[in-house]
Amino acid sequence: MMYLDIQTGQGAYRVHVGGLPPIALPCKALIVSDTKVGDLYLSSLLERMQATEIATHLVPVGESFKTWQTLEGILESAFEAHLNRTDAMVALGGGVVSDMVGFASAIYKRGIDFYNIPTTLLAQVDASIGGKTGINNAHGKNLIGAFHPPKAVYIDPHFLKTLPQREFRAGVAEMIKKAICLDAPYFEWLQTHPIEAHLEEAIFKSVQIKARVVQADERESGARMALNYGHTFAHAIEKEGHYTELLHGEAVGVGMRMANALAMKLGLLDEKSHARMEALLHTYGLDLPYKIKNMANFYATMQQDKKNSTGVRFILPTGIGSFNIVDGVPQSVVYEVLGTWA
Numbered sequence: 001m002m003y004l005d006i007q008t009g010q011g012a013y014r015v016h017v018g019g020l021p022p023i024a025l026p027c028k029a030l031i032v033s034d035t036k037v038g039d040l041y042l043s044s045l046l047e048r049m050q051a052t053e054i055a056t057h058l059v060p061v062g063e064s065f066k067t068w069q070t071l072e073g074i075l076e077s078a079f080e081a082h083l084n085r086t087d088a089m090v091a092l093g094g095g096v097v098s099d100m101v102g103f104a105s106a107i108y109k110r111g112i113d114f115y116n117i118p119t120t121l122l123a124q125v126d127a128s129i130g131g132k133t134g135i136n137n138a139h140g141k142n143l144i145g146a147f148h149p150p151k152a153v154y155i156d157p158h159f160l161k162t163l164p165q166r167e168f169r170a171g172v173a174e175m176i177k178k179a180i181c182l183d184a185p186y187f188e189w190l191q192t193h194p195i196e197a198h199l200e201e202a203i204f205k206s207v208q209i210k211a212r213v214v215q216a217d218e219r220e221s222g223a224r225m226a227l228n229y230g231h232t233f234a235h236a237i238e239k240e241g242h243y244t245e246l247l248h249g250e251a252v253g254v255g256m257r258m259a260n261a262l263a264m265k266l267g268l269l270d271e272k273s274h275a276r277m278e279a280l281l282h283t284y285g286l287d288l289p290y291k292i293k294n295m296a297n298f299y300a301t302m303q304q305d306k307k308n309s310t311g312v313r314f315i316l317p318t319g320i321g322s323f324n325i326v327d328g329v330p331q332s333v334v335y336e337v338l339g340t341w342a
Helices: 035-048 068-080 095-110 121-127 157-162 165-182 184-192 195-216 223-228 231-240 248-265 271-283 295-303 331-341
Strands: 002-008 011-017 028-034 053-059 088-093 113-118 132-137 140-147 152-155 314-319 322-326
Touching: 002 195, 011 195, 028 035, 028 068, 028 095, 035 053, 035 088, 053 068, 053 095, 068 095, 068 132, 088 095, 095 113, 095 121, 095 132, 095 140, 113 121, 121 157, 121 165, 121 195, 140 231, 157 195, 165 184, 165 195, 165 223, 165 248, 165 271, 165 314, 165 322, 184 195, 184 271, 195 223, 223 231, 223 314, 231 248, 231 295, 231 314, 248 271, 248 314, 248 331, 271 314, 295 331
Parallel strands: 011 152, 028 053, 028 088, 088 113, 113 152
Antiparallel strands: 002 011, 132 140, 314 322
16 A cells, blocks of 8 residues: 655645555545446445445436536535535545545535545546546636545556556546656656556556646646646546537547647647657557537637636657646637548
8 A cells, every 4th residue: 555645735645556445434425427337336435435425426428418407416425415514425436436526525615525436547536636626618628626625535456457548548647747847857767668568657646746746836827737738628628528529538548649739830840759758658558539519619618728828838858858838829720730530
């Protein structure tokens, strides 16, 4: 078992990486999972968890259900369980469950604790850590939410044994994202260490990078924006496909390639670094084909991105382990670069 403590403005919490330990909570708990993960792992979690009372709630599977309606169902179960402000919610699932439970716990009776037990690689290396929670709406992804860090995170690679290969690949995208913009040694390590053969270490290294960034910039005003590399494009891809065509991590893979192409066009990224990035994405099957359905709508979605100030703000790599925040890119230049995917 490896541990990492993350300090936030709302206090510290511990990330556990290794086998899931027994969890004892001195309060009532509402465990929220989705129907697929619940069938696989809810009963075993109930055997390992102690609380004064435990209630459960299952949500539908998929990004398309990350909505107000699903959130209201979670809140209704919390009220039916008579949770008070000293009680807690527990997220058992992937990034969708993590985001929704985090948001539900942030607004239930003005905020209660929640615990994260991520069951996908993407959630383990990214969504479960950092306190960003939220839901989607008609205007885009995660535009409604709150910063609400968990009380603890329990990352058990054992959950990944039942993870479909597409879902695993989606999680790898978030690992490569951090390496490209934030950590050249990690990028080089990923080049020489197959992730599935070094899974626990690969996850822990990724968590260390995110912890470092979150502690330096909890509210995403500067350095933490690097974690949005590829996401400005990815969120438009997901919305265009009604959140059913590509998984989030797959869309991030395409989005990183779009960001790389824009960085090349603007003279920010050299050809050698670009080739190395492309090669690593190819190694894990993240150089996926994609065709933009409507360029004007695609660009309009990017304009809705949370990190924008004026126009579209891009996070672009300037080499292995470095990035720039770029504003003021002419729309015509963006259209030209995206023409490869049109």
